[in-house]
Amino acid sequence: MGRVRSRTVNWRTVLPVAGGAVVLGLGGLYGAGLAAGDDIAEGTRVRGVDIGGMGRADAQRVLDRKLGPAFAAPVALKIGGRIEKADPGALGLSLDAAATADRAASAGSGPVTAIGRLFASGSRDVEPVVRVDEHKGRAAIDRIAAAAERQVREGSISFEKGGAKATAPVTGVAVIEDKALDTVRDGYLRTPHAAPVVMPVKQTQPRIGPHETERAMKDFAQPAMSAPVTLTLADKRIPIGPAALGRHLTMKPDSANRLVPALDSQGLLADPAVSRPVRDASQGPQDAVLRLDRDDRVVVARDSGVGRQVTAKALGEAVVPLLTRSGPARTGEIAATTLQPRFTSASAQRLGIKEKVSSFTVAFPRAPYRSTNIGRAVELINGSVVLPGQEWSFNRTVGERSKENGFVDGLMINNGQYVKSPGGGVSAVATTMFNAMFFAGVKPVEHGAHSFYIERYPEGREATVAWGTLDLRWINDSPHALYIKAESTDTSVTITFLGTKKYDEIRATKGPRTNIKPPATRTGSGPECEVQTPLEGFDVSVGRVFVQDGREVKRENFDTHYTPRDKVTCTPEKPAPASSAAAGGSDAAPATATSDSTPLG
Template sequence: MRPRIASLPPVALAGGALTVGIGGLYLAGLLLTGGEIEAGTTVRGVDIGGLTREEATRKLERHLAAAAPRKLAVQVGDRKGVVDPRQAGFSFDVRETLDRVASTGADPVGVIGGLFRPGGGDIEPVVRIDERKARTALGELAETLDEEVRDGAVSFAGGRVEQTAPRTGYALDVDAAIGSLRVPFLRGAADSVTVLPARESRPKVTAEEVRRAVREFARPAMSAPVTLTAGGRRFTLPPAVLGEYLTMRPDDAGRLTAKLDSRGLRAAPTVAGVLNGLPTTPRNARLGLEGDRVVVAAEARPGMEVTDKALGKAVLPLLTRSGTARTGEVDTRQIQPEITRESAARLGLTEKMSSYTVDFEPAAYRTTNIGRAVDLINGSLVMPDETWSFNRTVGERTRANGFVDGIMIFDDQYVKAPGGGVSAVATTVFNAMFFAGVEPVEYGAHSFYIERYPEGREATVAWGSLDLRFTNDSGKAIYLQAESTDTSLTVTFLGTKKYDEITSVKGPRTNLRQPAKKVSTAEKCVPQTPLEGFDVTVERVFHDNGREVKREPFRTHYTPRDEITCEEAPGKPRP
C-alpha cells in the first residue's frame, strides 16, 4: 500500500512556486554579478565590471587622472588662449562616478534586474569643479583675452591721412564660461578650440564711416596748402602744419566731424611769425604843443587783432576745396586808439596844464634808467576820476625791464641797486602834478634832503613799498608828456586847466638836526657828504579869476644825512 501524499491548497502551491522561482533568480543574479560593479561596465573605456568598489576606485583614479586633458584651447572674440584645467579646479569625481554605476549589494531588485540587462555599458565620469579656482583662473584669462571696443578713426601725421580700423570689443562672461568648459574637459578635447561666452561691444564709428570721412574730408584737406591773407599780409599753411592741429571726432551718432585747434594753429611759428607782426596794439596820437595849445604831432594808428576763432573760421571751409579756391581772407578786428585827432579836443586835451624840468649830473646809469622810465610814462592817458600810479606804469626796476644798477638811497644812505636815478623822474612827475592842481593820493620824499630838488616838493618811489599816485579830479582827461636828455628831464601835463594859476610857497626850515660821522667797510659802500636834517612845509596855492581860492600844505620831515667814509675791511681789500 503506497503512502498517501497530503494535498496542498492551490494558492499555497502557487506561492511556493513563486518563492522558489524568485529565490532561484536571486541566487543566479548573485552568482552572475560576482561583486558590486555590474559586469561589462566601463568608465570612459576603463573596464571596472565585476570589481569591488575599492578595486574600481583605485583603477579609475589611476586611469582617469592620466586621461584628463592638460590644457584646453579657448577663444574670446578674436583672441585665443589656453586654460590649465587643474589650475581652474576641474577634475574627475571617482566617488560620485561609482555611486552612479555600483549595484545596490544584496538588494533583490537590483541583483535580479542585472540578469535582464545586456551588460553595464560605458559610463561618462562625473566632472567636479572648484568654482573658486575656476573664477580665479578665468578672471586672469580675461585680463589677456578681453578686448576693448575700438572706434574707427581718422588722424593726420606729417601731412598724411592715417586710418584706424574699428574693432568689436569682447569681455569674458566668467560665470557662463565655467559651465562651458565642462564638456571639453570631459571629452579631453585638448586640440579643439572652445569659444567662451563673452559680452560683445560694437564700435560706434564703423569702417564705412571711416571710408566716408577719408573720402569727403581727410584726403581733400591734405591735398594741398591753404593760403590766407590777414591785415594785408599773406601766408601759406602746408598740409603738415594743418594736420598737426586737425582732428576728426565722432558725434553722438558716430559720424566723424573735423575739428581744428585754432589756438594751437595761431601759436604755430608759421602763423605767429606773420600775425605777430601786425600792429596789434593801437597807437595813440602823439600830442605836442604850439605855445600852450595842444596839437597832434603824429597821427594815431588802430591796432589789428586776429582771434583764434576768426582764424579757424577762415581755414576750415578751404580744406575741402581745390586749386585757387584754397585761398581765403582772415577777418581782423580793429582796435581803435583812445587818442586821435578827432577825440583829443573831445577829451579836453586842449592846453598845457603844467610842466616841470629837473636837471641832473650826467652819468651813464642815470641816462639809461631815466630814459627808460620816461619812455614808459610818455603818452599816459588819465581819464577823469582815474588814479595814475608810477609803479604800475613804470613797472619793477629790474634788468629784465631795462634798468641798470645805479645810486639810490636805502636805509638812510646811498647804495648801488637796479633803477638808481629813477627818483629824479618821480620828483619831476610830482612837481608837474603839483602845479597841475590835481589830487595827490600817495607820495613820499627822500629820507634826507638832496640839494638838486626843491625842498618839500620832491618824491621817491620803491617797488612794493612806496608809490607815487594821483587822481585826476580836473574833470577832463590828462595826457602825460615826458622827455629826457643826458642831463635833464621834463614832464608836462596836457588837458584843461581847472584853475588859472597854481603857485608854491615854502616856509622856513625848522627842527634842525645835525648829522653824524660814520665809517663803512661794506663792499658796496658809497661815500656820503654831511647835511643837516630839518622839517619844512610847502603850501600849494590855487588862484582863479585873479584871486587866491585855497591853500594846501605839504609837510616834509628830513633826517640828517650822515657823513660816511668808506674803508677797506681788515684783511680783505675792497674790490
C-alpha cells in the first residue's frame, strides 16, 4: 500500500490570483454593460410606454408619438365646484421627451446598474420630464382665477309684484394663487389622468345660509304677501295690497345673522296706492272764519276744528304687526296725530280782532282768466292773520303764479305792452291789497305801480307784482293782530282788514298830473301781439293822511311816474279791446314809485 501524502496550499499566492480573476471578470462585465450604454435598459417604461432597449433618439420619438397628445390635451382644473379647462401651452407646461429619454438612459450608467443591465429582467418606471415656463404659467393662472372666482352671496328675500322671492346663498371661492402653479404642475405630471386638478382655494361662507333664508321665507315673507292688510281710522278703512307693501318692504340681516323685516314707512305713505286713501281718511284743521255783521261787528262765520294726520311712523307701527297674521286679524287701527287749528274764535278775542279796520274793492271786466287767477290768489290770501310786528308778503303768501299752483295764462305788461303769461290779472288783487293796507294805516315795505297807468285803478295808489323781482310787502306796526278777509266775484275783488283801529281815520289826497308825455305808435306781429290803445304818461303824487282825535297826526307822500302807453297795432290786424281798461290789470313791470313820511305833532 502506498502512503497518502497531504499537500499544504499556499493561500498567500492563491488569493491574489483569484481576486485578480474576479476583478478582471467584473471589469469585463462592466465593459460589456457600457458597450450596451446607448440602449435604455430593458423593461424601462414612462407612463406605461415601453422604451426599454431603445436608443435615446428612438425613445424620444416614441415618447413624442405616444405621450405627446396626452400631455398636449387640455388640463381640467377644479375650482370649488366649477371645472375650468386650460391649454397646457397657455399654462407654460409641456412634455420634454428628449430630457425624459436622457433621464431613462442616465438611470443605467452606474457600474452596478450597467452590469445588472446584462442580467436584468422585469420593468422599471421613469418619471417624465416636464418643461415649465413660470412667468407664462402664473399669468395664465391669474386670468383663470379671476374668471373662476365666485363672490360670496348672502341668502336674501325680495318682494316683487305682490310676491316673495328667495335668493339662495352662494359660498365665495377664491384661488390661492401662490400655491396654484405648483398644484397645476404636479397634476400635469400625472398625465394622462382622468381626475381634474383640484386647485387650492379659499372659501368664504355666507352669513345668511340656506336654513335662515328658508326660515325667513316661511315665517315672514310668505305670510306678509298672502293678502292685503286693512287699517281703520275713525269710520274710514285703508286697504293696502301686497303689491304696494312689497314695493316698500325688505328683509335685512341683524347682528345675529337673522333676516328681519324693514318697512320704508315714508315711501309707503307716499305711494299713490296708499296716499290717496290715507288722504281721504285724514282731514286738515279748520281755522275759524270771521265776518262782519250788519253793524260791522266781527262775528264768527265758522268755528275752528281740529284735524287728524297719519304719520309715516304711525303707519309703520300699524302695518308691520299685521303682516304675519291671517284672516280678520290682518285688520287693525292706526293712530292719528291731532292737528290744532292756527286760528280760533278765542284767538280772535285774544288778539283784539273786533272791528273793521279798512276795506277796498276793485272792479274789473269779466274774463275767464281773471276769474281763475284772481279767485286763486284770493283763496290763498283769505284768512291770513298778521300779528303785531309781523311782515306780510304777497309772493310768500300766494306763491309763484304757475300752472302747478292753479294759475292760467292771462294778460300782463312786459316792455310797455300786453303779453300773455301765467297769472295775468292778479295785479287787481295786489292793488286791492295795497289800498286795504293804505287805509289801515300800516307800514309799507315794498311795492311798485304798473309801468303805464290803467284807468280803473286809483292814480298813484295801485300795485303790481312779479315773481322773483317785485313783491308787495307791508308790516303790521299796530299793537293788535290783523285778520285779512279776501273775496272775489267774476267782476270784483274785495279785501277787508279786521282788527283794532290804530287811527280814527286814514284820508287820501292826490295832486295833479305833471310831466305829461304823449304816447308813441308801434306795430307788432305774430300770435303774441296784443292791440293796445294809447294813453299819456305822467307823474302824480298821492298823500296818506293819518287822523287821530279829529286832527292830522302824520302824512306820507307816494310819488309815481307812469310811462306813456303806446298805441300798438298788429299785422295782420286784430280788433282792439273794448277799452284800454278792459285789457289792463295784470302782472306788470313796475313804474317808479316813492314815498316819504312826515310825522305831525
